[in-house]
Amino acid sequence: MSDVTRESMEYDVVIVGAGPAGLSAAIRLKQLDADLNVVVLEKGSEVGAHILSGAVLDPCGLDALIPDWKEKGAPLNVPVKDDNFYMLGEAGGVRIPNFPMPPLMNNHGNYIVSMGNVCRWMAEQAEELGVEIFPGMACSELVYGENGEVKGVVAGVFGLEADGSIGPNTEPGMELHGKYVFLSEGVRGSLAKEVIAKYDLSKGKEPQKFGLGMKEIWEIDPDKHREGSVTHTMGWPLGSNAGGGSFIYHLENNQVYVGFVVHLNYENPHLFPYMDFQRFKHHPMVAELLKGGKRVAYGARAISEGGYQSMPKMVAPGVALLGCSVGMVNVPRIKGNHNAMLSGKAAAEAAFDAIKADRSGDELTAYETEVREGAIGKDLKKVRNVKPMWSKWGMLPSLALGGLDMWTNSLFGVSLFGTMGHGKTDAAATGEASKHKPIDYPKPDGKLSFDRLTNVSFSMTNHEESQPCHLQLKDPSVPISVNLPKYAEPAQRYCPAGVYEVVEKDGQQEFVVNFQNCVHCKTCDIKDPSQNINWVTPQGGDGPNYPNM
Numbered sequence: 364m365s366d367v368t369r370e371s372m373e374y375d376v377v378i379v380g381a382g383p384a385g386l387s388a389a390i391r392l393k394q395l396d397a398d399l400n401v402v403v404l405e406k407g408s409e410v411g412a413h414i415l416s417g418a419v420l421d422p423c424g425l426d427a428l429i430p431d432w433k434e435k436g437a438p439l440n441v442p443v444k445d446d447n448f449y450m451l452g453e454a455g456g457v458r459i460p461n462f463p464m465p466p467l468m469n470n471h472g473n474y475i476v477s478m479g480n481v482c483r484w485m486a487e488q489a490e491e492l493g494v495e496i497f498p499g500m501a502c503s504e505l506v507y508g509e510n511g512e513v514k515g516v517v518a519g520v521f522g523l524e525a526d527g528s529i530g531p532n533t534e535p536g537m538e539l540h541g542k543y544v545f546l547s548e549g550v551r552g553s554l555a556k557e558v559i560a561k562y563d564l565s566k567g568k569e570p571q572k573f574g575l576g577m578k579e580i581w582e583i584d585p586d587k588h589r590e591g592s593v594t595h596t597m598g599w600p601l602g603s604n605a606g607g608g609s610f611i612y613h614l615e616n617n618q619v620y621v622g623f624v625v626h627l628n629y630e631n632p633h634l635f636p637y638m639d640f641q642r643f644k645h646h647p648m649v650a651e652l653l654k655g656g657k658r659v660a661y662g663a664r665a666i667s668e669g670g671y672q673s674m675p676k677m678v679a680p681g682v683a684l685l686g687c688s689v690g691m692v693n694v695p696r697i698k699g700n701h702n703a704m705l706s707g708k709a710a711a712e713a714a715f716d717a718i719k720a721d722r723s724g725d726e727l728t729a730y731e732t733e734v735r736e737g738a739i740g741k742d743l744k745k746v747r748n749v750k751p752m753w754s755k756w757g758m759l760p761s762l763a764l765g766g767l768d769m770w771t772n773s774l775f776g777v778s779l780f781g782t783m784g785h786g787k788t789d790a791a792a793t794g795e796a797s798k799h800k801p802i803d804y805p806k807p808d809g810k811l812s813f814d815r816l817t818n819v820s821f822s823m824t825n826h827e828e829s830q831p832c833h834l835q836l837k838d839p840s841v842p843i844s845v846n847l848p849k850y851a852e853p854a855q856r857y858c859p860a861g862v863y864e865v866v867e868k869d870g871q872q873e874f875v876v877n878f879q880n881c882v883h884c885k886t887c888d889i890k891d892p893s894q895n896i897n898w899v900t901p902q903g904g905d906g907p908n909y910p911n912m
């Protein structure tokens with residue numbers, strides 16, 4: 364498509380992604396100067412359609428951005444009332460009391476929300492201020508200026524032929540140019556990945572780390588529903604196979620968010636994160652809660668876990684990376700939305716100052732300084748060793764030492780461990796199949812647990828089948844010639860949407876990519892041990908259609 368001529372539109376700031384980071388940036392820009400031209404492009408069919416979070420929201424980001432959010436009707440309706448933490452074994456669990464937990468782990472003052480609905484509300488606030496928001500517009504390419512700076516994006520390409528060529532129904536899209544381009548694509552953004560590689564932004568930083576988060580919404584028996592209750596668990600069924608844990612949040616209307624996160628640095632390629640999630644719901648404590656209820660939605664999304672030491676440089680000429688495109692999740696708190704919002708606000712303030720000074724297309728270094736030295740950096744620095752400790756020493760030692768480290772960091776601003784490294788990428792952490800035992804997972808019962816494809820239908824995902832496959836294999840022979848013999852082709856198991864299959868055809872094994880099922884979690888792009896899968900955007904509007912995730 365590089366030889367195509369397109370119409371272009373000029374803006375002050377072009378924002379890719381209508382998540383909490385992108386929308387906060389848009390709102391702040393217009394608060395600072397109502398005359399700025401700001402556009403937000405979102406690949407989901409509507410704002411919120413691709414948003415998947417826990418979500419217990421720390422309102423500090425919203426407080427800073429829209430202090431009167433309550434009066435303005437923000438959908439933060441369920442304050443957290445009680446906070447429980449359990450260590451699970453197969454048949455029972457031990458409740459860890461709250462008092463040894465560092466204060467930062469306390470959820471008092473936070474809200475159980477649907478981040479999809481929060482983003483829908485934020486989009487309304489942005490539009491009232493005059494921001495242009497275009498959902499259903501995937502940004503598929505970056506546009507570079509004469510001096511190598513990012514000057515815009517290509518959005519709205521539709522109707523390409525399956526082989527990527529231009530056909531009778533092709534719409535070539537538009538170029539949207541900005542004095543600055545903000546990439547707020549969330550975890551493992553496809554354009555952010557290009558920018559990080561092109562400008563070598565990860566140089567000198569630890570590799571980014573990730574988890575795979577899967578989530579279901581359940582409607583449960585009103586007698587068992589406790590609005591405002593938050594429960595986290597660790598332990599069973601993952602045991603020593605992988606790090607991770609669960610969350611159970613009681614929101615409004617007898618609904619419960621049931622979620623499970625598996626750290627993607629697991630070694631055993633036979634691990635099947637989706638099946639661990641399904642198995643988790645059969646734990647007596649969880650089964651009792653869900654029995655008689657019904658699952659009404661399902662989705663999955665990667666979560667960034669590298670924290671402070673993995674944040675790449677976040678500015679390059681003309682472009683800034685925001686929110687989880689950088690990786691701003693506080694891992695022990697499982698919270699990143701507040702930092703995403705604060706990063707959007709900080710990027711907007713830096714761009715406003717730059718534009719006022721007649722600058723454009725350069726590096727917004729003031730933004731990077733604010734992130735590293737301001738509230739976001741402080742939030743992430745205190746917990747920077749929790750993830751590497753878990754990777755290195757396992758769950759129980761890291762619980763004790765991580766707790767101690769968070770206490771000393773919170774009280775005295777120092778760590779006894781300095782800043783620990785993460786070592787390998789999650790892809791490189793994958794071990795060979797022959798060195799690990801296959802895992803026997805029970806079959807889903809169709810009541811508490813479900814097979815993948817049935818659950819995927821509850822994500823309402825949809826992709827126009829005639830378009831090019833957006834899960835690009837750099838070398839199509841690798842899955843069968845390398846990944847299958849060496850790693851038992853783990854894509855068959857790590858994908859929570861059943862996109863990848865190895866099938867037998869005419870006596871030959873073949874790798875099949877059912878891209879129509881994709882829920883845009885990006886796990887394949889992260890975990891493929893050969894780093895052979897490149898996730899690029901499908902045409903706009905495709906993908907999941909989450910209700911109130």
Ligand SMILES: Cc1cc2nc3c(=O)[nH]c(=O)nc-3n(C[C@H](O)[C@H](O)[C@H](O)COP(=O)(O)OP(=O)(O)OC[C@H]3O[C@@H](n4cnc5c(N)ncnc54)[C@H](O)[C@@H]3O)c2cc1C
Pocket residue numbers: 379380381382383384385404405406407411413414415416417418419420421500501502503547548549550552553554575576577578622624664665666685686687688691692697698699700701703900
């Ligand atoms: C299972 C799970 C549980 C979590 N629980 C919590 C929690 O309880 N509390 C909390 O605070 N945080 C939680 N987080 C983390 C939180 O979700 C992230 O920190 C937050 O979503 C980051 O916001 P963002 O705006 O950077 O990205 P996102 O929220 O991911 O938004 C990015 C947006 O950009 C769009 N987009 C991406 N690429 C393109 C493109 N090329 N063109 C157009 N649009 C594009 C996407 O469709 C999406 O709408 C959780 C995450 C997961 C996965």
